Amino acid sequence: MTHTVEDVWRLFNQASEMPFGPGQIAAVEQVIRHADATGDPHLAFAARMLGTHAYVYGGEPAKSFVTFSWCLADFDRNPAPHHQRYAHTLLWHFKYMVTALLKFPEVPLDRTYAVLDDMERRYRDTGHSLHAVYSYRHRVARHLGAKDEAEEWFRRWTAAPRDELSDCAGCDPTAQAYYLSWLGRDEEAVALAEPVLAGQLTCTEQPQAILTTLLVPYLRTGRRDAARDAHLRAYRRHRSNLADLGDIAEHIEFCVLTGNEARGLEILERHLDWLDRAPSPAAAMDFAAAGAAVLRRLVETGHGELTVHRRAYGDRAAADVPIGTLAAELTALATETAARFDARNGTSAQSERIAQRLAAEPIGEHLPLSVTTRRRVPAARQPVAEPDRTLVPVSGTGGPTARAGDPTGGGSGPAAGVTEAAPQIPADAGPERLLALAEEYALTDREEATIAVLAEFDARFGAVDLPPALAGLRTEFRGDEHYQAGDVDGAQREWERAADLYRAAGEELRARSVTGRIGVLKCGTGATEEGMALVEASAAYLAEHGDLRRRVVAQQRVGLALLAQERLADALAAFDRAGQVLAQAGPSAQDPPIAHAAARNALMRTQLLRNLDRLDEARAAAEEARDAYRRLGPPQQLAVATMLYAQSLDDPAAAAEAFDEAVRLGVPGETELNARLGRARALAAADRPGEAIDDYVEVIGALVERGVEDGPAYLRLELAHTYFHSGRLLEAAEAGEEALLGLTRLDDQVDADRCRHLLARVYQSMGDNDAALEMLDELAANLDGPDNLPGRAQVLEEAGDLLYRMDRDRLAAERFAAAADAYQLAGQPLDRLRALRRQAIALHWAGDPQAAMATVERADEVAAKLPVEVSGEPEAVWERAMLDYEAARVLIGADRLDDALARAVTAPKQFRAIDAFGEALQADLLLGEALLRLGRPTAAEPVLRQALAALPRDAGAVPQAAWLLARALSDLGREEEAAALRAEYDLPSDE
Secondary structure (H helix, E strand, O other), X not given: OOOOHHHHHHHHHHHHHOOOOHHHHHHHXXXXXXXXXXXXXXXXXXXXXXXXXXXXXXXXXXXXXXXXXXXXXXXXXXXXXXXXXXXHHHHHHHHHHHHHHHOOOOOOHHHHHHHHHHHHHHHHHOXXXXXXXXXXXXXXXXXXXXXXXXXXXXXXXXXXXXXXXXXOOOHHHHHHHHHHHHOOOHHHHHHHHHHXXXXXXXXXXXXXXXXXXXXXXXXXXXXXXXXXXHHHHHHHXXXXXXXXXXXXXXXXXXXXXXXXXXXXXXXXXXXXXXXXXXXXXXXXXXHHHHHHHHHHHXXXXXXXXXXXXXXXXXXXXXXXXXXXXXXXXXXXXXXXXXXXXXXXXXXXXXXXXXXXXXXXXXOOOOOOOOOOOOOOOOOOOOOOOOOOOOOOOOOOOOHHHHHOOOOOOOOOOOOOOOOOOOOOOOOOOOHHHHHHHHHHHHHOOOHXXXXXHHHHHHHHHOOOOOOXXXXXXXXXXXXXXHXXXXXXXXXXXXXXXXXXXXXXXXXXXXHHXXXXXXXXXXXXXXXXXXXXXXXHHHHHHHXXXXXXXXXXXXXXXXXXXXXXXXXXXHHHHHHHHHHHHXXXXXXXXXXXXXXXXXXXXXXXXXXXXXXXXXXXXHXXXXXXXXXXXXXXXXXXXXHHHHHHHHHOOOOXXXXXXXXXXXXXXXXXXXXXXXXXXXXXXXXXXXXXXXXXXXXXXXXXXHHHHOOOOOHHXXXXXXXXXHHHXXXXXXXXXXXXXXXXXXXXXXXXXXXXXXXXXXXXXXXXXXXXXXXXXXXXXXXXXXXXXXXXXXXXXXXXXXXXXXXXXXXXXXXXXXXXXXXXXXXXXXXXXXXXXXXXXXXXXXXXXXXOHHHHHHHHHHXXXXXXXXXXXXXXXXXXXXXXXXXXXXXXXXXXXXXXHHHHHHHHHHXXXXXXXXXXXXXXXXXXXXXXXXXXXXXXXXXXXHHHHHXXXXXXXXXXXXXXXXXXXHHHHHHOXXXXXXXXXXXXXXXXXXX
């Protein structure tokens, strides 16, 4: 296919919009081939100038030697106007060459010096300062390890005046700070660089370059938090760019220096395959040395069994390589490459530097790189259930109420709780008195007291043959202990023994009570028919023969057995029957065991009512339970009741106060975690995200300490949202990336994609648009199923919007087109109309009027076919008005002014029909512009005057309106009025 010059310029513009990397390089090389085929000298030169830039920043700097040399020769051989247009850029490219030539040991050093000499001659001849020349002579001296020479060039560099060929306001101080750090003058390096960070840095290499330079100075001067933040911010910028492989090596070494070998290994594994296509031998050498250092540290700290996954490349298959093997390979690569550099340079500087990196050791204590990643606590403590993605039950079948009495409906079993007052154990108490005391404590939820009394009992009477009734009671308590430890079989075995012992003692009430507990247990393990028979038989017997408390507990067990079968309404009816029995208590309702049974009943009713969506009743039951435990006093149960009450509240601020009460009770373990998690979520919902962060961090950190795998991933996603809404973007990105890693490992694509969407927003807010685009593209690829078409379309449109705001209009148009197709497949015509409209205007700004007009025509077809029930809605009217507005803009660009006027006239009317007055004023301005272009200033002047008068003085459109009105007045020969208007609005007098 033959391409015209115009076609190739269009390809040139598309390639220049692309992000650095292999894709852009392939596009640029295609442009160069087509440019040569056209025979256009300007195009051939411009294409190679673009090629030099693309090769340097895309990770293939060796190719830039050819394009730079070609351009330099062409510039000297055939001077032309287009050469002068690129003269400044060509002089700038000398700096790329000096830097790149140093990185290839096969390039003789004389060639680098020759380029430097030519650079200096040309800078002098064009009247430029030698500031940049001295800077790059200094770099060569530093590379050689020539300290005196480097110091002299540094002096000249910093003394010379800066000009437009000097490195930018971020890169120049970066290079100076790097040198000061090389000399060990860390305080000076920080003092020089930190003010730069406080300013605006718009260079491609900043702020990641200056932050990376400050890593070691920050560490060595004790600025550890600043060092962590610099690493997190800079690595995020470097990690997607092959050209930054050498900088990534600095971050791997930083992980060694801060005791974060696991993260260093993660970074090494992520970029290991880049060694196969390293941008230069120097970058490969530095990366290999840093990687070998982190692997050595892992072996030395007892992790030699680890492997690194190495992706397939060329003829090499993918493999998991032992870290010791890989460390040896990387060490050899680094040291051999350093030796090649030294052989070329005639010094030992590179070998000495690499040896130092290979031997790197931590500086000071471990520096946590994430506030939610703690080192595991080695203490042998029992792990607790982690908070789920909703507030979770503390343990057992009964949810949060399980610890307010055994889930099987017995006494409270042994469990960790808050510190209670030590029980008063009579020194002369016999076995019967001690077991009665233990039962009294159990029935009133005094868990620690129960444990203490049973321990004392065992110490005194553990070896004594007990009467069957006492032996049965102690055995029942042992069943409780098994149950609380999660040993269901052991619990059933002990309770069956207890029932036999009770019957042998003639204690049928106790025997029937225990068989009811066994029945609940069986229902919970799937033996529902046998279990319900035991529970119902127990309840019938206790209803006839038991006292009030036993009758209440019998109905509660029926409820628990039904709950285990997910028969929620039937379970609630059983707890309601228990409540009816309690209503008969009269004065005995104040007896502690009965009062506690009533409180437990309220807790269970709360949960069942919530699960049945009877929320008002659930709130009343929760309040009843909370108030009861405020009187009764066990903090564990009060905390659970308070949390359930908090969950029942519609007002997030009130819920946060209730959760705060639960936190302040100080119940350790999972109860505190649930309370803090509930408070965090309530505070976030109350639009107080900054106050929620500490609770999230504490909960996640505790779960990580316990080795919980899945809970932290979901909570980190919540934390990332909270950080984002608090404006703490760096922490939001870090938490989101940790969440994404965890959710991916859990194979939860739905939540992982939610996380990707959040990260795209975070990256955009941080100004890292390329990372945001990468995340959106990945998300769109995941949403490729027929059920995900609306989501896919939305994500594609978001990507198009981002590209449009980045002035990468051609790529934006492609995303909008893909979004329009997805909306069509999803059956969303109005959304399709919007995407087509946006595609058209993106194509307009991309300089492709024909494609823009074709897209407008497709959009017009969609607008004409909108369903009747949609077309009259304000949103549809707005979209058609916007289509007329954008179409007028496209038609003006295509020089079809009469058609443009026809569309421009209709847009303001449609906007005003739906009270969209701001958009109507913008449309008025476009109408005025169309009239002016058609040579109709008389018609344009009142339209523009009214629009200007209606706009607020600080509106962004005011300068445009004033400029257009001044032009209309000039066209009408009213220059005095036009000049007065320009003066009033501070417009250039020559406009």
